[in-house]
């Protein structure tokens with residue numbers, strides 16, 4: 001018999017897969033002897049079984065739940081549904097990876113009219129009893145039944161207004177009683193039936209709802225953004241309630257052992273007196289800073305500090321903790337490795353090593369490679385920032401510089417993103433429904449909510465900059481306006497800038513500058529370099545890219561797409577002359593005018609790379625990307641070529657292809673027009689000679705694209721060798737160069753042994769290889785891949801993350817075949833995958849020499865390569 005339900009006493013931190021993160025850590029804290037209310041966890045396997053069995057919890061699992069419930073009654077001395085001493089529980093979701101704000105919690109479950117009435121008497125606290133009851137009704141309606149929260153919230157607001165109460169806490173016991181009764185009526189109005197009175201039914205319904213929520217839209221979006229497979233499932237925790245809403249000797253809060261925004265080693269957090277559950281996060285009242293708890297409840301504060309340091313030392317990482325105080329007694333309700341900004345992550349990792357608590361390897365594993373992206377984005381330019389006018393100040397909730405047009409709803413943000421606008425999402429406060437818009441925005445500004453509000457937590461997790469709780473500004477979400485204290489009005493589409501590091505809001509667009517790798521970042525990256533085996537090269541088409549990449553630690557260029565050197569207006573003209581030429585003479589003339597540009601760019605690339613290897617790929621333009629479109633452009637071009645408009649137009653039409661991605665590109669071009677390969681060779685070799693003369697040793701690596709048959713390579717290679725050797729000889733110097741190929745056609749991978757006889761290196765062009773292996777057009781796949789995700793046919797975009805089973809197998813095979821012929825041949829990849837951590841891990845595993853990625857992903861790849869190496873050593 002499978003065990004589907006575990007008491008907190010039976011679990012531990014290593015059981016995350018089965019118990020979820022929250023459950024495993026509650027069990028761990030229980031084991032450490034910390035004050036944790038008792039409870040049990042229904043496993044993720046039960047969730048998966050629920051889906052296997054057409055969304056039904058099997059009787060076997062229900063029996064196990066009730067069995068654990070009985071134990072819980074014995075442990076607590078309370079009884080479910082009992083009038084004298086009722087057991088109330090919380091029902092909490094908890095997946096393997098924490099998904100904040102994704103799954104909802106139900107508190108105070110077990111209450112009904114009868115229990116509430118006696119609870120009021122036995123606790124001698126009617127206000128508390130009915131406060132708990134009204135919360136339960138609302139959460140049950142919302143989470144379990146999916147009824148709109150707003151019906152309840154509006155009613156509560158109305159009653160508060162009638163009673164002249166500003167906050168919930170201003171309502172009297174009679175008021176609370178009235179709220180609870182009215183909530184039940186609202187429930188009945190929506191449900192068409194009474195609120196369920198039977199606690200066991202409430203419990204099973206709530207557990208079912210948590211399982212169901214695993215598949216709601218928000219959860220799916222979050223999972224996709226964070227690469228969490230849907231097969232993991234979520235666990236459910238059922239836990240005895242402790243009450244922070246029992247009076248002024250009670251409260252609830254959240255805290256981090258270190259500052260999650262900056263990494264500062266100081267307890268950081270917020271709490272509310274006489275409150276429950278998510279009140280702190282939801283911004284019901286403005287929470288107090290954790291440091292003030294020292295005066296209010298010195299004993300509790302001291303104990304909490306002790307627990308915080310026990311937990312941090314135990315987990316060897318910064319902890320994010322949730323706690324509740326009931327009548328002066330502290331209870332721990334959750335701990336986990338806290339989410340943090342990239343800057344904080346680096347500082348914490350480096351500090352923990354310096355404090356002697358963890359090794360460098362452990363530190364390297366603590367930072368998500370993708371998170372580094374946050375630090376590689378522009379910051380505000382100092383001078384422009386000083387000259388900009390501050391219009392308001394809020395909380396510095398998530399650092400970074402954000403600038404863009406303001407929009408007032410998540411949907412509008414996503415629409416604006418499609419128009420390529422930079423945007424700032426402005427909300428009274430955000431909620432989980434806004435998640436897509438938050439991700440699409442450049443920055444997030446909220447009027448309400450603290451440092452642990454939804455907006456702040458989610459923004460930090462995503463690396464979006466965020467200013468929260470900006471009460472200086474008035475928002476009108478209907479009119480879509482934002483008004484400053486000085487009555488300046490900003491409308492939808494107006495520019496603002498927000499600084500998530502200081503909390504300042506500016507009423508204008510502010511210039512930004514490129515980031516640099518310094519301080520903690522640079523220390524941390526140097527540790528990554530010590531450990532990693534893979535070299536990290538960059539895909540760089542211009543000297544500017546190459547310089548940026550060097551700054552970020554690139555050890556060479558893995559791919560220079562020479563056709564990209566012609567995107568500029570003046571250059572594209574010469575390029576168009578070249579591709580539309582009808583005679584060799586015309587073409588050679590056009591090539592002559594291209595040559596100096598190419599040569600100069602190559603020289604600068606070689607200089608920027610300071611002796612590191614540079615792979616230059618010969619022209620591989622899908623021609624349609626470069627053809628002139630308008631009559632005007634054709635006119636100008638025809639004049640320059642000295643041919644008639646009509647005949648040029650015919651020529652252009654004749655170059656159009658039905659399937660350009662599989663058309664006349666790559667080495668096929670040089671086979672038709674060998675003079676192109678000859679010109680490029682001249683540019684490469686002459687540039688290398690010049691730079692070599694300056695004392696920088698360059699060994700250019702010439703890469704022939706889109707080879708599928710070794711004979712294609714042999715043909716193009718002969719042109720290259722001919723030209724190169726002639727030029728080198730003429731220059732009367734010694735210089736080496738290499739000729740290799742891209743493996744991007746499946747046939748090339750299959751015949752890699754033959755190709756390796758001619759190619760001195762392989763670079764796997766995983767974009768095209770994926771396109772051709774799946775037969776998915778790179779340019780069109782996004783149109784239907786969404787259906788694949790929805791139908792769970794694919795979890796990931798194979799163009800972003802290597803399809804290990806198919807494309808990966810081809811790479812592995814080709815690498816082995818290649819090395820069997822040429823043992824020391826250099827092997828790397830140069831597709832978009834080169835900067836994607838799991839793909840980097842794959843490349844490390846199969847023994848490639850390097851990955852090449854865009855400049856801004858170089859640090860990510862460096863860290864991913866280090867992590868891959870550490871893990872592979874651990875596995876040995």
Ligand code: ADP
Nearest residue numbers: 090092101105239240241242252277278322333
């Ligand atoms: P989330 O994952 O969104 O943080 P939780 O399951 O942690 O959701 O629940 C949210 C909050 O509900 C907790 O921070 C805590 O304040 C409150 N809560 C949960 N369980 C209990 C309990 N047994 N007693 C008192 N409060 C609880």
Ligand code: MG
Nearest residue numbers: 101103104105
């Ligand atoms: Mg929650």
Ligand code: MG
Nearest residue numbers: 022322333334
């Ligand atoms: Mg929680």
